[in-house]
Amino acid sequence: MNPDASTIAAGAPIEVDLSPIAVGQDIKVFWRGKPIYISHRTKKQIDEARAVNVASLPDPQSDEARVKSGHEQWLVVIGICTHLGCIPIAHEGSYDGFFCPCHGSQYDSSGRIRQGPAPANLPVPPYQFVSDTKIQIG
């Protein structure tokens, strides 16, 4: 009952052009049926994400470990709440990040869980920069 060949083939890597996304904006693309948020973070958002004491987080992870170095303004996360799989809303909640409307989990501008029932940070999908304005997800 595992995914069949066509489902696996449809899950091949995709390329996303980042050039149309202005600072402070984000887009949602679908990869393997999952929504992936690509956020062009503002300076303020990056500073907030880095100012946090990592050890105090429910799922400790530094912002540096969640973005590619040299491309700190880009946050790429799978937009599926780690609690029970709802889609969090971007630019909501008290941490300048994501807010899940289902059971009230709040994520910060690095996609890390800060408050609510979710046990883990929003996962970062496998991706790399093909060029400065283009990423390949998968």
Add this chain to the structure above:
Amino acid sequence: MSGPSDYQPSNPALQWIERRLPIFGLIHSSFVAYPTPRNLNYWWTFGAILSFMLGLQILTGVILAMHYTPNADLAFKSVELIVRDVNYGWLLRNMHAVGASMFFVAVYVHMFRGLYYGSFKEPREVLWILGVIIYLLMMATGFMGYVLPWGQMSFWGATVITNLFSAIPYVGESIVTLLWGGYSVGNPTLNRFFSLHYLLPFVIAGVVVLHVWALHVAGQNNPDGVEPKSEKDTVPFTPHATIKDMFGVACFMLLYAWFIFYMPNYLGDADNYIPANPGVTPPHIVPEWYYLPFYAILRSIPNKLAGVIAMFGAIIILCFLPWLDSARTRSSKYRPLAKQFFWIFVVVCILLGYLGAQPPEGIYVVAGRVLTVCYFAYFLIVLPLLARIEKPRPVPNSISDAVLVKTGSRSTPMVSTAIVLALAGSLFASSIDSAKASEGSDTPPANKWSFSGPFGKFDRGALQRGLKVYKEVCASCHGLSYIAFRNLAEPGGPGYSVAQAAAFASEYKVKEGPNDAGDMFERAGRPADYFPSPFPNEQAARAANGGAAPPDLSLITKARSYKRGFPWFIFDFFTQYQEQGPDYVAAVLQGFEDKVPEGVTIPEGSYYNKYFPGHAIKMPKPLSDGQVTYDDGSPTTVAQYSKDVTTFLMWTAEPHMEARKRLGFQVFVFLIIFAGLMYFTKKKVWAASH
């Protein structure tokens, strides 16, 4: 099923079969001669009611499956087409959807009855555990069935429930992938759920056979909890139990028919009339009502894995009940303390159900935690403790003694009554609090609709005027894709003739093709064509309207609602109030105000609407006085337009509503007469036994 039978049919053909397969002897010994305790009360008819419901669910389900398409792109539409175009499809669908709820109503009564009268105690442990297995299978079947219409709640319910398994350490993620057949809930998930939803009822039927077999080996329990000792204690199953069960089934069907014909959507969720959209989560995900107590337990525990374990534990604990409650007296009738705690437990379960439907915040979280502790304490502390400290009243020597004595003193259980009142009071108080908190968003005013109530009919004039408003105003942005021009001439609709509907259709241009040359071409509309949508696809609609796609209006009056809250949802059951959707639609059409109240900021490109959730709506004020001309002299005001177009949209959401209510009345007349006849036959049959 209780040992070999000496039954011999008199007909030689049946004798021939009986010698080779003793099936008539089996039926005779199990359902005719089978001795049933003579003191059984009406709570014991729920076994028969459940068998009846299982049969009905399988029958309606098999027919529905003949018309249903299990594909993520087509499933939602195929369900709508069943309701609109299949002969009596609306009846089949309502029977099946409401039937699931009624099945659970009956199973909960059946389980609480077993709990109260100690039907799980020695020698009926296996019988009880088989029952718990049936209940688990029912929950799985019900959940997968709810996914099949592929609405928003189907999709997100499936997402949340399948994600429960991701809490299992190490293997959780791979189990979830296995359930999905992909990387998220999608078409493969729908296909396998359809397959399993078709399979599991037959597995249930198989376990039911084992359940009945175990029942007929151990014999039925009874309200006094003493085993039958002599012939005097029992009566033959037929006619005594059969006629009583038939009366029970007839009464249960009255309740069932109330939902089928008069409030089919009362137990459902409005969001499930919106097609599944993997990119948008509904603001508030709730499972069907019969899972709510367990959902409340899940949410009251802040740790994900512990929450999932507690939820499943709440059901699995039932399997151990025979050993947790080791009291020797079976029936709570003779256990003064157990009786009190039983009713407290019932209230705890109902309150957990109420909390499961509330948003997980504030007082609800605290209450949920307290009640979760109560739930488990009943099984793990109260029952084992009572078995040791409680002094039961003496039980009668035999069933016939109990029937003759018939205790006259019915003492009111003071303690539990007080607790029930206190809990109901606190529930009421908390709901008033939350009502105060939500006063900011206005509740749509209730209107008087021609189609409300048990005899409601559509106002033909309003339907025709509403169609005109739709065509001249709404149609420029909103589609009506489930309505064909032929529907305009169907009974229960706007009342046009077939020729008028054909003429109406021919005013539209419909794209068809490809022709022999391979080109698409345009032709005049025919009655079989559907209303054309103003935009070729959702993305185009979104792009043309500032990012917000205008929703299709075919189902809008069923897909929109507002929270009624406690205690209104209880009154609504009796008053058959079903018009939240139309009230909301009419209110939004009239809720535009130029002056934005203080404290509300409306983003650019949006408009202030008093009744729209969040108040910022992308649709500009669509109607203004005198915009559409009416030929019949009705006032050309926004209020009248809104009312007419809402009536029209109620018809598009449910074109067979008049047929539903008409048939409902006939069914009720029949059922009341049938139940009455059954009651008097039962009295006659039992006259000698009481």
